[in-house]
Amino acid sequence: QVHLVQSGAEVKEPGASVKVSCKASGYSFTSNYVHWVRQAPGQGLEWMGIINPSGGTATDARKFQGRVTLTRDTSTTTFYMELTSLRSEDSALYYCTTDLVNWGQGTMVTVSS
Amino acid sequence: QSVLTQPPSVSAAPGQKVTISCSGSSSNVGSNFVTWYQHLPGTVPKLLIYENNKRPSGIPDRFSASKSATSATLAITGLQTGDEADYYCGTWDSSLNVGVFGGGTKLTVL
Numbered sequence: 001q002v003h004l005v006q007s008g009a010e011v012k013e014p015g016a017s018v019k020v021s022c023k024a025s026g027y028s029f030t031s032n033y034v035h036w037v038r039q040a041p042g043q044g045l046e047w048m049g050i051i052n053p054s055g056g057t058a059t060d061a062r063k064f065q066g067r068v069t070l071t072r073d074t075s076t077t078t079f080y081m082e083l084t085s086l087r088s089e090d091s092a093l094y095y096c097t098t099d100l101v102n103w104g105q106g107t108m109v110t111v112s113s
Numbered sequence: 114q115s116v117l118t119q120p121p122s123v124s125a126a127p128g129q130k131v132t133i134s135c136s137g138s139s140s141n142v143g144s145n146f147v148t149w150y151q152h153l154p155g156t157v158p159k160l161l162i163y164e165n166n167k168r169p170s171g172i173p174d175r176f177s178a179s180k181s182a183t184s185a186t187l188a189i190t191g192l193q194t195g196d197e198a199d200y201y202c203g204t205w206d207s208s209l210n211v212g213v214f215g216g217g218t219k220l221t222v223l
Contacts, residue, residue: 047212103157
């Protein structure tokens with residue numbers, strides 16, 4: 001049974017960076033791609049990027065213009081999403097999900113001065 | 114503006130049936146599996162349908178889905194007040210190489 005556990009809520013100032021983790025268990029770590037999705041208050045689901053756990057290659061949505069870095073640590077079966085140059089509009093709930101089927105519990109990121 | 118198009122809202126009375134459409138293109142809906150979610154803001158999206166029309170265990174057969182060409186449809190029968198939520202479709206876009214979602218449809222059970 002796929003289980004994804006994300007790190008806790010974060011509060012950051014504008015311009016800072018945040019790194020959210022997603023610990024995977026209950027399945028073969030390299031068998032499923034992992035996506036990152038976010039939802040800002042009052043907005044819909046927004047796809048951010050995807051990482052191949054086997055080779056670590058990642059693709060992110062053009063909208064983020066290189067502000068997103070997706071990585072994984074095979075030794076700890078953990079995925080990471082780092083978002084830099086934070087703006088107030090980055091305040092959102094961030095989710096990791098395997099193949100858009102199994103989801104982590106979400107991590108609230110608040111960007112405020 | 115979302116790549117997949119859903120109606121912003123739908124409504125129906127308890128016990129009735131409602132359908133939610135998800136319109137895309139040949140590079141997304143037309144060539145990849147569609148997934149449907151039920152979502153309440155602040156919670157984890159609940160998987161309703163995967164691989165176009167398959168229900169995970171625990172999802173009642175009141176929820177069904179289909180796909181034809183570049184459009185997908187979610188149907189909910191026997192509506193209950195507890196079905197009030199936002200519903201999203203999602204898939205992969207093979208041309209853009211990105212995941213895509215619809216803008217979401219708010220279901221109101223009158």
